[in-house]
Amino acid sequence: MMVRKLVGSTLLVSVVFVLGVSCAPTDRPVDAGSSDASQGVSSMKWSTLSGTPPIIIAHRGASGYRPEHTLAGYELAIAQGADVIEPDLVFTKDGVLVARHDRYLSTSTDVADHPEFADKKRRNPDPNGEAREDWWAEDFTLAEIKSLRARQAFPGRSTEYDGQYEIPTFDEILTLATEQAKTLNRSVGVYPETKHPDYLESIGLDFEDPMLSALRGFDAGPVYIQSFGPSILKRISGKTDAKLIQLVHEESPGSGSNIPLAEIAAYADGVGPAKAIVLPDVPILGGVDFVTRAHELGLLVHPWTFRKDQPAGPGVATISFPVDSIAAKVVKSDAEVEFYRYFAAGVDGVFTDFPDIGADLRDALADGED
Numbered sequence: 001m002m003v004r005k006l007v008g009s010t011l012l013v014s015v016v017f018v019l020g021v022s023c024a025p026t027d028r029p030v031d032a033g034s035s036d037a038s039q040g041v042s043s044m045k046w047s048t049l050s051g052t053p054p055i056i057i058a059h060r061g062a063s064g065y066r067p068e069h070t071l072a073g074y075e076l077a078i079a080q081g082a083d084v085i086e087p088d089l090v091f092t093k094d095g096v097l098v099a100r101h102d103r104y105l106s107t108s109t110d111v112a113d114h115p116e117f118a119d120k121k122r123r124n125p126d127p128n129g130e131a132r133e134d135w136w137a138e139d140f141t142l143a144e145i146k147s148l149r150a151r152q153a154f155p156g157r158s159t160e161y162d163g164q165y166e167i168p169t170f171d172e173i174l175t176l177a178t179e180q181a182k183t184l185n186r187s188v189g190v191y192p193e194t195k196h197p198d199y200l201e202s203i204g205l206d207f208e209d210p211m212l213s214a215l216r217g218f219d220a221g222p223v224y225i226q227s228f229g230p231s232i233l234k235r236i237s238g239k240t241d242a243k244l245i246q247l248v249h250e251e252s253p254g255s256g257s258n259i260p261l262a263e264i265a266a267y268a269d270g271v272g273p274a275k276a277i278v279l280p281d282v283p284i285l286g287g288v289d290f291v292t293r294a295h296e297l298g299l300l301v302h303p304w305t306f307r308k309d310q311p312a313g314p315g316v317a318t319i320s321f322p323v324d325s326i327a328a329k330v331v332k333s334d335a336e337v338e339f340y341r342y343f344a345a346g347v348d349g350v351f352t353d354f355p356d357i358g359a360d361l362r363d364a365l366a367d368g369e370d
């Protein structure tokens with residue numbers, strides 16, 4: 001829900017949106033940007049680490065519009081203005097990196113419709129993993145994986161494109177980014193995530209060599225390597241020019257997924273937090289004002305995941321800004337309000353399933369145009 005209203009003689013626009021957990025209105029200064037005489041409004045002043053606008057990271061591709069982790073989805077994301085595309089990586093049996101969010105295949109592919117693979121269904125072989133019966137990527141050769149087709153994995157989203165796309169390899173994704181960068185004459189970066197690195201290493205499938213080898217020579221745009229597992233990041237620190245991003249989760253504090261920022265700063269370039277822990281009034285990870293504390297340590301902040309069909313996060317929040325500001329002019333939908341609030345908090349990038357919304361809003365705020 002979003003409500004706009006004029007507030008007395010100060011002519012403020014108040015944007016109210018419901019996100020899930022109670023939190024107080026932010027008093028962080030917003031939209032205190034430079035004057036744009038041609039537009040009569042102020043453009044956004046960015047409080048990112050570099051002072052430049054935040055990057056838009058296409059989370060699993062343009063996964064709000066196409067089945068996740070498909071070349072079609074990544075290509076659409078680039079067309080929509082994403083700066084960087086995000087493949088989650090797992091391994092095939094023959095050691096090839098392919099893009100899947102999960103090691104199991106039943107939710108994002110048509111594997112259940114392939115009788116030739118029926119006998120591959122088994123309990124999760126990872127003793128520390130989720131207990132489920134499924135088909136596991138590391139049990140399939142690349143040729144077998146390539147015989148599958150991607151399906152919509154997110155409840156409620158269109159299934160129109162189911163059955164059309166292969167599972168891409170990491171190499172194919174890098175090639176796509178390179179070709180798109182040339183075609184569009186702009187930078188297209190990649191943001192691979194190592195999924196289950198410790199388990200996969202334990203069965204002889206280590207990310208380090210194949211991932212770093214694949215990235216060697218990639219120059220279409222910036223490269224970020226992310227993981228929830230600190231050990232793979234520590235191991236490759238100093239062996240790659242890629243920026244390393246430690247993912248942290250709002251759940252299970254103390255379990256190993258929430259690592260103190262000062263510790264992260266010793267081996268990584270940034271932190272990828274669940275978005276709920278970014279807002280300055282949510283005291284998780286040992287304090288408040290997550291972005292400020294991360295920036296003081298020189299860490300980039302790239303929260304996840306922004307979804308127009310899954311408004312989530314902390315609280316009922318109110319943002320006020322001058323009625324003649326660029327924010328008042330361009331921030332309209334609930335999804336835009338959410339992006340805006342994080343942009344105003346100074347995040348350096350956002351993971352989103354809807355890169356068009358993030359990129360359009362970011363650009364409009366930067367340009368003073370709608």
Ligand code: G3P
Nearest residue numbers: 059088193226272304351
């Ligand atoms: O990688 C950032 C974010 O994508 C982590 O969540 O589960 O979507 O990979 P997930």
Ligand code: CA
Nearest residue numbers: 086087088193
């Ligand atoms: Ca991811």
